[in-house]
Amino acid sequence: MGRDMKQFSEQWLPPLEAEMRAVLAGNEPSTAAHYGMIHYHMGWVDADFRPVALPAGKRLRPLLCLMACQEVGGDPAQALPAAAALEILHNFSLVHDDIEDGDKQRRHRPTVWAIWGVPQAINAGDAMFALAFAALQRLSLRAVPAETVLGALRIFTETCVALTEGQHLDISFEQRACVSVEEYMRMIQGKTAALIGASVAIGGLVGGAAPGVDASLRRFGQSIGLAFQIQDDILGVWGDPAVTGKAAGADILRRKKSLPLLHALNHPVHGDAFRSFFSQSELTSDDLPAAMELLARTASHEYATQQMNALYMAGLEALRAALGDRAESSLLWSAAQWLMQRQM
């Protein structure tokens, strides 16, 4: 992370955290456990609701929001409620995703449903969803005009709907043998890119971006979001376990329908071979060398890298459209570079 970005994060993460804590506070003993589950998921307390100091998430979305606000000439302090709303929304989606995917662990801790059961976890997620909207409305407390609050709310709500559409496709894909690359791109557009796009767009809107600029910012965020997801997909197959923290070839063994693997599954020449490999009753690390050889023949690494780079470039182009000459020296440019620099 560059010095400017580091300085920006150090300045704005504490007030962001304070804003989120204010929105998610709860206010009476009878519902203390309801808010306790939420605080647990946010990393603020342990399973007995005692305060803990865990490393916070990277808070990527709210930071992009605050940066966009600053880069169009606004005061990031005015955008803090929106930044908090975006991070709370992201965390709501994680709570429900963990139930839907049956994941028992997140960040080395048991997930909310694994501790308190599915009914309370669904309901705690619903509370976070509602509180994300409450967070956004606090823009009015920071003198953001009503029309601007409604504009931010429109983008925010569209994004919530897009998230559920992406998640719908993701769940559906698991039950299907064939998924096309186009369908996959549609899925990550909803599940990952829409929220990153909204983060930048809402930051720009609150910061007073000229008409059209917030749309360019949104395109920047969406493209970077797609590129970021594809990078994740590439790391899931070829990433260095020492760097990613995942086992080598993790996504192959999980038969994850990620971009490089879908590219191989749909390959006109070697698709048959990869499909029959993928449909074996059991896959172990012994099967990885054969998989890697098939993936070399389909050139799926090259394909995915090309897609990622094209989206990254399109994102930078959209940022130039938004900020003109200032684009390359902006925090958003540095953030995009930083995001794409994770080690292979």
Place this chain on the structure above:
Amino acid sequence: MGRDMKQFSEQWLPPLEAEMRAVLAGNEPSTAAHYGMIHYHMGWVDADFRPVALPAGKRLRPLLCLMACQEVGGDPAQALPAAAALEILHNFSLVHDDIEDGDKQRRHRPTVWAIWGVPQAINAGDAMFALAFAALQRLSLRAVPAETVLGALRIFTETCVALTEGQHLDISFEQRACVSVEEYMRMIQGKTAALIGASVAIGGLVGGAAPGVDASLRRFGQSIGLAFQIQDDILGVWGDPAVTGKAAGADILRRKKSLPLLHALNHPVHGDAFRSFFSQSELTSDDLPAAMELLARTASHEYATQQMNALYMAGLEALRAALGDRAESSLLWSAAQWLMQRQM
């Protein structure tokens, strides 16, 4: 239902339904099944997504909203987006409640999760939650001022949070041996009354209610909502199966922690006897006469009826505070009377 109310319903239910269909439409083939599940829950299609004509729900909340708008001198057409939002929110909560309670049937049809599984059902509910907010924002399309839209949104969001608090308590109560009457009232305040209160308050706000009037309308709705829930509790124990459609003493056999049964469980003299009755390993209809005799000794029917009537009267009082001399001839007064007239 009185003639005025019937006429009002016949006039406004079709445009309400059209407003909800517009918001919940979906817009592309890839997510057709996502929106199909929502349309199924709304009663518009069957499980194969073919149109059906089922008797719609009573649409109580949106009708109260539209009535309140009219009674303060507004045009109900302007409040249609809010009415749609309230009904969609109510239906979102039913989709998630059905999962949380493990209920496989609703209105003689399989529930969404029973057909499409828990992951897709959680996600379809989330989409309805987001779309309820989208519905509300359509107030701007009907020339409702931005400040009024934000006022409606504030009440709406508070209500969403209250719903999750009520649901949190409801789920918790199932795992507890003792629940006090006060705790129960707090639960139904969140789970049932808050949304009915919000329906009337938002209708009044959009209709241009004078300051303070929308707060009185909200109190009216909340009190009537509480009275309505207690009536439901009474019917669950003493209702005529031919009228309620439930088995006699249904709530006793389900050990439901409803107001009259909590009153008996907490009774200073006969509480012990009722608690040991309730904790029997199996309860069948053969046990009902003994239960009814215990409930007669605790006078729980009388207690619950008294609470219901007091809340009903408090509701009418709040309506008088809101509408003055016009209260008794208003549609909201008729609606309250109609709601409380269900047969014992």
